Amino acid sequence: MxxxxxxxxxxxxxxxxxxxxxxxxxxxxxxxxxxxxxxxxxxxxxxxxxxxxxxxxxxxxxxxxxxxxxxxxSWELLAPTVIRWRGASPSYFVQQRELLELRLGVEPVAASLTAGSSGARAVLHAATDMSDACAREDSRAYLEADVRFHRALLTASGNAVFAHFAGTVEALLRTRTSESRDTITRWTRDAAARHLAVGRALVDGDAAAASAAAGELVRVTRDEFIAEAPSA
Known part of the structure; x- marks a missing residue:
């Protein structure tokens, strides 16, 4: 019952x-x-x-x-529940593009703030787990490590607004697992390598390199989604 x-x-x-x-x-x-x-x-x-x-x-x-x-x-478009509903709707690709564009303005700044911080190693550890998941061809482990990566990146920045945004990013990442039309929902070694580049720059304390690597990571993902989006 x-x-x-x-x-x-x-x-x-x-x-x-x-x-x-x-x-x-x-x-x-x-x-x-x-x-x-x-x-x-x-x-x-x-x-x-x-x-x-x-x-x-x-x-x-x-x-x-x-x-x-x-x-x-009028919708709360950054609320995880709304993101989940949009992720299961015809506006899936539109939402991915919109929020990746937003992340492009946030995550490079978060990376520059996180560089050399006590949370930098957690970001690198998550990126390493993503790479290991690729070697095992374990898409579930890859997703969970990807979620940990972005959450650690945003929360370690020391910016409370960025930390709050981590829930939005996690919800967005999780919508990708159920999208059968999307050919990039699975793990890729190139994507894991881009995450590792961010993590290594953070641990090295190189704010400029970390910001550039984070920007490249989100930019490539955005461009992939634009290329995969069905024609109107």
């Missing part, structure tokens, strides 16, 4: 995905009684799911109208 938490998660994920996919269009009104009937849940479960969607900017209650679906300009 499903728990209340499980029912809430099911309703939240389904409604959120429908909004992001566009099957619940901007301006549409979500009627709690209809949702409750569809999922066989109580109105309180639906209300809680709608509160979360409101906090993420996907819906808004309006007097004499009801709970209305909002457009993408």
């Amino acid at each position: 499903a728990t209340a938490r499980g029912l809430h998660a099911q309703v939240l994920d389904t409604l959120g995905q429908r909004i992001v996919d566009g099957s619940l269009a901007t301006g549409a009104v979500v009627r709690p009684e209809a949702v409750a009937d569809e999922f066989g849940v109580s109105r309180s479960v639906v209300r809680e799911a709608l509160r979360v969607l409101q906090s993420l900017g996907l819906v808004e209650p309006r007097q004499r109208v009801g709970t209305q679906v909002l457009g993408i300009t």
